[in-house]
Amino acid sequence: MTSGRGGGAAPAPAGVDILHPALELDDLRVANAEGQALLHGVSLQLARGEVLGLVGESGCGKSITGATAMGMLPPGLALRGGNVRIAGESLTAFNETAPANGMRGRHIALIPQDATASLNPTRTIGWHLVDGLRRHRGLDAREAGRASRQLLSEVGLTPPERWARAYPHQLSGGMNQRVAIARALTGNPDILIADEPTTALDVTMQAQVLELLTNLVQSAGLALLFITHDLGVVAQIADRVAVMYCGRIVETAAVAAFFHRPRHPYSEGLLASIPSLDRRQDVAPLPGTVPSPGALPDGCAFHPRCSRPLPVCLGNRPHLNTAGGGLVACHAAMELASA
Amino acid sequence: MTGYFLRRTLRAVITLWVAVTFFFFLLRVDVNIGLLALNMNASQEAIDSFNTRWGFDKSLLDQYWLWITGALQGDFGYSFRDARPAADWVAERLPKTLELSLAGFALMIVIGVPAGLAAAIRNGTATDRTIMSLAAAGYSLPSFVLGLALMYTFAVYLQLLPSTGSTSFAHLILPAATYGLTGSAGIARFTRAAMLEVLGKPYIAAARASGAPPAAVVLRHAVPNAAIPVVTMLGFSVGQLVGHAVIVETVFAWPGLGQALISAVANRDLAVVQVLVVVFATFMIGANLLVDILYGVLDPRIRTAGGANG
Ligand SMILES: Nc1ncnc2c1ncn2[C@@H]1O[C@H](COP(=O)(O)OP(=O)(O)OP(=O)(O)O)[C@@H](O)[C@H]1O
Numbered sequence: 001m002t003s004g005r006g007g008g009a010a011p012a013p014a015g016v017d018i019l020h021p022a023l024e025l026d027d028l029r030v031a032n033a034e035g036q037a038l039l040h041g042v043s044l045q046l047a048r049g050e051v052l053g054l055v056g057e058s059g060c061g062k063s064i065t066g067a068t069a070m071g072m073l074p075p076g077l078a079l080r081g082g083n084v085r086i087a088g089e090s091l092t093a094f095n096e097t098a099p100a101n102g103m104r105g106r107h108i109a110l111i112p113q114d115a116t117a118s119l120n121p122t123r124t125i126g127w128h129l130v131d132g133l134r135r136h137r138g139l140d141a142r143e144a145g146r147a148s149r150q151l152l153s154e155v156g157l158t159p160p161e162r163w164a165r166a167y168p169h170q171l172s173g174g175m176n177q178r179v180a181i182a183r184a185l186t187g188n189p190d191i192l193i194a195d196e197p198t199t200a201l202d203v204t205m206q207a208q209v210l211e212l213l214t215n216l217v218q219s220a221g222l223a224l225l226f227i228t229h230d231l232g233v234v235a236q237i238a239d240r241v242a243v244m245y246c247g248r249i250v251e252t253a254a255v256a257a258f259f260h261r262p263r264h265p266y267s268e269g270l271l272a273s274i275p276s277l278d279r280r281q282d283v284a285p286l287p288g289t290v291p292s293p294g295a296l297p298d299g300c301a302f303h304p305r306c307s308r309p310l311p312v313c314l315g316n317r318p319h320l321n322t323a324g325g326g327l328v329a330c331h332a333a334m335e336l337a338s339a
Numbered sequence: 340m341t342g343y344f345l346r347r348t349l350r351a352v353i354t355l356w357v358a359v360t361f362f363f364f365l366l367r368v369d370v371n372i373g374l375l376a377l378n379m380n381a382s383q384e385a386i387d388s389f390n391t392r393w394g395f396d397k398s399l400l401d402q403y404w405l406w407i408t409g410a411l412q413g414d415f416g417y418s419f420r421d422a423r424p425a426a427d428w429v430a431e432r433l434p435k436t437l438e439l440s441l442a443g444f445a446l447m448i449v450i451g452v453p454a455g456l457a458a459a460i461r462n463g464t465a466t467d468r469t470i471m472s473l474a475a476a477g478y479s480l481p482s483f484v485l486g487l488a489l490m491y492t493f494a495v496y497l498q499l500l501p502s503t504g505s506t507s508f509a510h511l512i513l514p515a516a517t518y519g520l521t522g523s524a525g526i527a528r529f530t531r532a533a534m535l536e537v538l539g540k541p542y543i544a545a546a547r548a549s550g551a552p553p554a555a556v557v558l559r560h561a562v563p564n565a566a567i568p569v570v571t572m573l574g575f576s577v578g579q580l581v582g583h584a585v586i587v588e589t590v591f592a593w594p595g596l597g598q599a600l601i602s603a604v605a606n607r608d609l610a611v612v613q614v615l616v617v618v619f620a621t622f623m624i625g626a627n628l629l630v631d632i633l634y635g636v637l638d639p640r641i642r643t644a645g646g647a648n649g
């Protein structure tokens with residue numbers, strides 16, 4: 001599935017305009033109501049035609065990063081610093097009840113984890129699409145109806161007339177995920193944020209949805225931020241990977257390079273904990289647990305769980321530095337790189 | 340869809356029949372009606388002739404058969420007091436009760452629903468707290484207390500409105516306000532809770548994520564869903580409208596069914612009590628049927644139960 005994509009040392013796959021990122025997250029700092037930092041300065045760039053897999057254990061801040069990019073911080077959380085630029089324009093509001101300068105839906109759209117729950121149970125599939133099409137494309141009811149059937153066909157729900165009339169509870173989870181994708185496309189966005197869009201699906205449906213997303217990224221030149229904790233899915237769909245730990249990006253790399261040679265000990269640990277058929281190795285789960293946002297260790301936040309910490313790691317926090325075509329925040333990886 | 344409605348309607352008719360029959364026997368079993376209707380000192384002959392005259396000497400089943408066949412043709416027997424058809428009582432007084440309870444009901448909705456919506460949308464703010472404190476006060480205040488307070492203020496003290504009677508629109512204002520204000524407190528609380536529940540649903544977050552502006556989120560995405568439980572609750576309260584009117588009618592001497600029921604019970608006027616039972620039960624059961632039907636209209640999951648997937 002990854003053939004021809006993200007190959008080797010190539011800095012970016014064909015068609016990716018890295019000089020003009022569609023989405024720029026710049027030093028995002030988010031805190032909860034108690035003032036504890038949940039994001040400690042997250043920076044990411046995402047270009048059109050590119051899939052960035054955002055991975056990390058539960059609670060590391062992946063969803064909050066995605067929500068901040070949408071300008072949709074849940075109640076209680078606040079942006080304490082940093083900037084989100086979508087097609088060069090900065091978001092000015094991050095509250096989920098504020099409309100985020102009209103960016104949402106039109107430039108950046110969300111594909112939710114639980115697609116069925118994201119659809120209004122008392123409305124038809126067609127209603128949801130027409131709602132977005134009229135708002136974003138200014139179509140009248142007839143044109144919107146036609147465009148909604150077009151979208152349903154694009155996401156593989158045929159015959160579209162039939163599915164447009166159906167209600168969410170009459171569709172399977174995988175079909176509703178296609179509907180959610182079609183809905184995200186109503187505003188012709190440049191950027192899609194997909195927060196674990198396949199976690200709730202069985203393997204077959206998961207593969208179908210991934211294929212659909214891959215096709216959309218390639219045919220429409222979309223930028224896709226794909227949030228997951230499944231590295232297998234990342235290998236299938238992503239061009240680049242960003243690894244998060246405790247509210248920070250600790251490594252970014254091209255997918256092939258990452259799976260060939262992860263630089264950060266945390267990335268190594270994540271890879272080692274995937275059950276694999278061909279490596280015939282024992283699964284080695286990461287030792288210890290993720291510290292809570294209020295109780296981060298000094299120095300490198302990962303040091304209590306690290307397989308080879310250095311003395312410097314206990315007192316000094318490593319910063320992101322270039323390493324092997326990507327970025328890595330690790331004292332040991334830096335030494336290796338410079339050696 | 341049609342099948343759903345037919346089943347519900349049939350069930351409502353059967354329920355009504357069972358309820359009315361139950362009351363018919365309850366009011367008669369083991370009771371010497373003549374003894375009750377006349378007084379304790381009446382002679383045995385007087386009692387017997389009373390019972391013969393009104394048919395209470397027949398077996399209960401015969402009485403029931405006569406009553407139910409009559410009722411189906413609109414003949415609900417005669418009042419002991421003035422020998423007029425019992426149905427006339429209803430015909431005279433039902434319009435008055437409907438006038439009061441519908442005016443009160445309209446006021447309940449007009450005040451309660453917007454107040455509840457505003458509180459939910461401004462959840463946690465001063466607006467929310469103010470509305471909810473007023474609602475708590477209205478909820479705990481018995482309607483006769485509010486009625487007397489309004490009567491004292493507007494009729495006795497300010498002398499702006501008449502205190503009792505039903506002859507003009509001005510007469511309607513205080514009873515309807517009493518009715519509407521006490522009822523609106525519960526509706527406001529219920530509407531707020533329903534709206535808050537919907538606003539917390541993932542499909543509302545998804546609507547926001549899809550770019551719906553705040554007004555559209557509320558009006559297009561949340562209100563129609565919150566309307567389902569609210570309409571249900573309003574539908575059920577239609578069934579209780581006539582019953583609730585009893586208290587307000589008494590406070591304001593409003594000549595409706597409530598007053599009729601109280602005097603008929605006091606006079607042991609059996610046929611009148613019986614026909615009022617039929618009216619109250621019809622309202623109650625009719626309201627439940629209305630709710631079932633509205634539910635089917637509003638919520639596609641009920642209409643399409645079983646799935647149209649095949
Ligand atoms: N609404 C919220 N209010 C307060 N804290 C929150 C909220 N949402 C998330 N958090 C906290 O922020 C941190 C990051 O959460 P986030 O949901 O971004 O994690 P995640 O990486 O998406 O995890 P998962 O893989 O479980 O989805 C966690 O410590 C979490 O407890």
Ligand code: SF4
Pocket residue numbers: 264265266300301302303304306307308309310313318329330331332333
């Ligand atoms: S900085 Fe030190 S503790 Fe942190 S991951 Fe690297 S080696 Fe381990």
Ligand SMILES: [Mg+2]
Pocket residue numbers: 062063064195
């Ligand atoms: Mg998450």
